Amino acid sequence: xxxxxxxxxxxxxxxxxxxxxxxxxxxxxxxxxxxxxxxxxxxxxxxxxxxxxxxxxxxxxxxxxxxxxxxxxxxxxxxxxxxxxxxxxxxxxxxxxxxxxxxxxxxxxxxxxxxxxxxxxxxxxxxxxxxxxxxxxxxxxxxxxxxxxxxxxxxxxxxxxxxxxxxxxxxxxxxxxxxxxxxxxxxxxxxxxxxxxxx
Ligand SMILES: Nc1nc2c(c(=O)[nH]1)N[C@H]1C(S)=C(S)[C@@H](COP(=O)(O)O)O[C@H]1N2
Ligand SMILES: [Mo]
Numbered sequence: 202x203x204x205x206x207x208x209x210x211x212x213x214x215x216x217x218x219x220x221x222x223x224x225x226x227x228x229x230x231x232x233x234x235x236x237x238x239x240x241x242x243x244x245x246x247x248x249x250x251x252x253x254x255x256x257x258x259x260x261x262x263x264x265x266x267x268x269x270x271x272x273x274x275x276x277x278x279x280x281x282x283x284x285x286x287x288x289x290x291x292x293x294x295x296x297x298x299x300x301x302x303x304x305x306x307x308x309x310x311x312x313x314x315x316x317x318x319x320x321x322x323x324x325x326x327x328x329x330x331x332x333x334x335x336x337x338x339x340x341x342x343x344x345x346x347x348x349x350x351x352x353x354x355x356x357x358x359x360x361x362x363x364x365x366x367x368x369x370x371x372x373x374x375x376x377x378x379x380x381x382x383x384x385x386x387x388x389x390x391x392x393x394x395x396x397x398x399x400x
Contacts, residue, residue: 204321205329208382210266212328214347215362216299222348224324224332229316233292233353236283243332247318249273254313257395259374260342265395266382270336271319275309278316278352288354292361293335293346302346302361303370304337306354313338313394316349339394340372 232238317336325331330347388398
């Protein structure tokens, strides 16, 4: 059993669970406002320089899970596709194209934002957005689109699945009490990127 599952990390598939998804044959199409659109295979993604970040996924629904997320910096991907000067946001499209979300390009370029394919050294299963998902610890978890099939560089923020259902596009993490999945305890978060809990 994977570490995420062992800890009882909630599994969110608002659009319906897609069932098992295979890494073999998986492709991520990166396009929009770029000079060189590229469709990456899973194999090509894992061959890009790997980064492991110790960070937390924190959901507005009230949980936070931390660990070693592994993947590739979005900036590595952007270096290859060359975003045009007018690109200001990045849209992520999940498998079946029902779940989408966008984040500012500046947040996508930050150090701990990854196109993630591993947690604690294990490949991500489809429950948790495998084979490849966005992992962005700076914003509420609804920005971390699972099982990504397309990444589009755009010049405005396109409201996605939860943004069109009333959740703020800014997705700024606010101070509040959440379940720390790692310890099983309810703890207070300080707001902003959750790196520690507060008393
Ligand atoms: N495709 C897809 N991606 C998604 C979601 C979803 O329902 N479908 N839920 C989002 C929300 S609200 C959160 S908090 C995280 C949860 O990730 P997890 O299901 O791996 O715990 O995924 C985000 N990405
Ligand atoms: Mo969430």
